[in-house]
Amino acid sequence: MPSVQILLIEDLAEDAQLIREALAAEPSAGFKLTHVDRLVNGLRHLGEHPVDVVLLDLKLPDSEGIETVVAVRARAPHVPIVVLTASDDTALAVEAVQKGAADYLVKGYVQVYPSLLARAIRYALERRRAEAERARLQRQLSQAQKMETIGRFAGGIAHDFKNVLQVILSLAWLIRSHRQDDRELMANVEELVHAAESGSGLVQQLLAFSRQQPLEPAHFDLNEAVREISRLLQQLVGEPVRLQLELLPEPLMVRMDRTGLEQILMNLCANARDSMPQGGPLTIRTARRTADEPFLDAHPGLSMGDYVGLSVQDRGQGMDPAVAAHLFEPFFTTKQLGQGTGLGLAVVYGLVQQHQGCIEVETAPGRGTTFHLYFPRQ
Numbered sequence: 001m002p003s004v005q006i007l008l009i010e011d012l013a014e015d016a017q018l019i020r021e022a023l024a025a026e027p028s029a030g031f032k033l034t035h036v037d038r039l040v041n042g043l044r045h046l047g048e049h050p051v052d053v054v055l056l057d058l059k060l061p062d063s064e065g066i067e068t069v070v071a072v073r074a075r076a077p078h079v080p081i082v083v084l085t086a087s088d089d090t091a092l093a094v095e096a097v098q099k100g101a102a103d104y105l106v107k108g109y110v111q112v113y114p115s116l117l118a119r120a121i122r123y124a125l126e127r128r129r130a131e132a133e134r135a136r137l138q139r140q141l142s143q144a145q146k147m148e149t150i151g152r153f154a155g156g157i158a159h160d161f162k163n164v165l166q167v168i169l170s171l172a173w174l175i176r177s178h179r180q181d182d183r184e185l186m187a188n189v190e191e192l193v194h195a196a197e198s199g200s201g202l203v204q205q206l207l208a209f210s211r212q213q214p215l216e217p218a219h220f221d222l223n224e225a226v227r228e229i230s231r232l233l234q235q236l237v238g239e240p241v242r243l244q245l246e247l248l249p250e251p252l253m254v255r256m257d258r259t260g261l262e263q264i265l266m267n268l269c270a271n272a273r274d275s276m277p278q279g280g281p282l283t284i285r286t287a288r289r290t291a292d293e294p295f296l297d298a299h300p301g302l303s304m305g306d307y308v309g310l311s312v313q314d315r316g317q318g319m320d321p322a323v324a325a326h327l328f329e330p331f332f333t334t335k336q337l338g339q340g341t342g343l344g345l346a347v348v349y350g351l352v353q354q355h356q357g358c359i360e361v362e363t364a365p366g367r368g369t370t371f372h373l374y375f376p377r378q
C-alpha cells in the first residue's frame with residue numbers, strides 16, 4: 001500500500017506526541033508523519049513536498065483562528081485539512097469546515113480514542129478522491145454533451161444545405177445539357193458546378209461528423225485492410241514522411257465500413273504529415289484491447305468485450321492542452337486560412353462513434369501526437 005504523507009502543524013510538543021502515538025497505533029495504515037511547529041514552516045513544507053493530509057492546530061504562535069485554515073487552503077487547495085481543536089470549540093471548528101477544512105477533531109477525544117484520528121484521515125482522503133472523480137465525470141459529461149449539441153446543429157444545417165445544393169446542381173446540369181453552344185455561358189456553368197460540388201463535399205463531411213453518413217459495414221481483417229490502404233497513405237503524406245506499419249501478426253476481424261476506415265486513416269495521416277513539415281516517422285499500429293473497468297469508465301456508452309486498437313503516431317509538433325480540448329469540433333483549425341477546414345477530425349470522430357468505437361489522444365508540445373482508436377472486435 002502506498003504511504004500517506006501527513007503534515008502536522010502543531011506548536012505544543014505534548015499534543016504533537018499525542019498525535020504521533022495515535023498514528024502509531026495504526027501501523028498498517030502507512031501513515032508518514034512530518035511535524036512542524038509554525039504555520040510558516042508548514043506552508044514552506046507544502047510548497048516543497050507532496051502532502052496527502054494536513055493536521056492543523058488553530059492556535060499557533062504565528063497564526064491564530066480561521067486565518068490559519070485560509071492560509072493552508074490557499075497554499076494547497078487540493079490537500080484535505082483536518083483541524084485539531086484544544087477545547088470543545090465547536091463554533092470555530094464548524095467555521096473551519098465552512099472555510100474548506102475536511103473535518104475537525106477535538107484533541108481530548110483523540111487521547112481517549114486514538115483510532116478517531118486514523119478514521120478522520122481516511123474519510124478526508126476518501127472524500128477528496130470521490131470529489132475528484134465527480135469532477136472528472138462532470139467534465140466528461142459536458143464534453144459529450146457539447147459534441148452531441150454541435151453534432152445535431154451541424155447535422156441540421158448540413159441536411160438542409162444538401163437539398164439546396166442538390167437543386168443548384170440539378171439546374172446547372174440542366175442548363176449545361178441545353179445550352180452547349182453558348183461557350184461563355186458554359187464556362188460560367190462549369191464554375192457554378194465546381195463551386196456547388198465542393199460545397200457538397202463540405203456538407204458530406206458535416207454529415208459524417210453528425211453520424212448521418214450511411215455506412216456499408218463488412219467483415220474484414222483490419223491488418224490486411226491497413227496494409228492495403230497504406231500505399232495510398234504513403235502517396236498522401238509524400239516522401240519525407242516515412243510510413244511504418246507495426247501490425248499484430250494474427251488477423252484482427254472487425255465489422256466496419258471500408259471507405260470510412262480509409263477516410264479515418266487519411267485524415268489522421270494528413271494531420272500527422274502537416275505536423276512534421278521536415279518529415280519524420282509516421283507509425284500505424286494495431287493491437288488488441290479488452291474493455292476493463294477504467295476503459296469503460298473513461299468511455300461511457302461503450303459495451304464490454306474485446307476491442308481492436310488502431311493507432312497513428314507522429315513525431316511532429318504535438319499540441320498544447322488548449323488545442324487538444326477542441327480537436328474534434330467541426331471548423332476548429334489552427335491552420336492558415338485556405339489550408340485547412342477543420343473538418344478532418346470531426347469526420348474521424350463521427351465515423352468512430354458510428355462504429356461504436358472511441359478515441360484517445362496522447363500529445364504534448366514538441367513530443368508528437370498519437371491517436372488511439374478502438375473498435376469492437378468481431
Ligand SMILES: Nc1ncnc2c1ncn2[C@@H]1O[C@H](COP(=O)(O)OP(=O)(O)OP(=O)(O)O)[C@@H](O)[C@H]1O
Binds near residue numbers: 323333339
Ligand atoms: N497530428 C497532429 N499534430 C498536431 N496537431 C494536430 C494533429 N492533428 C490535428 N491537429 C490539430 O487539430 C486541428 C484540427 O484538425 P482537423 O484535421 O480537424 O482540421 P485541419 O487539419 O486543421 O483541417 P482539415 O483536416 O479540414 O484540412 C489542426 O488544425 C491542428 O491544430
Ligand SMILES: [Mg+2]
Binds near residue numbers: 271343
Ligand atoms: Mg486535418
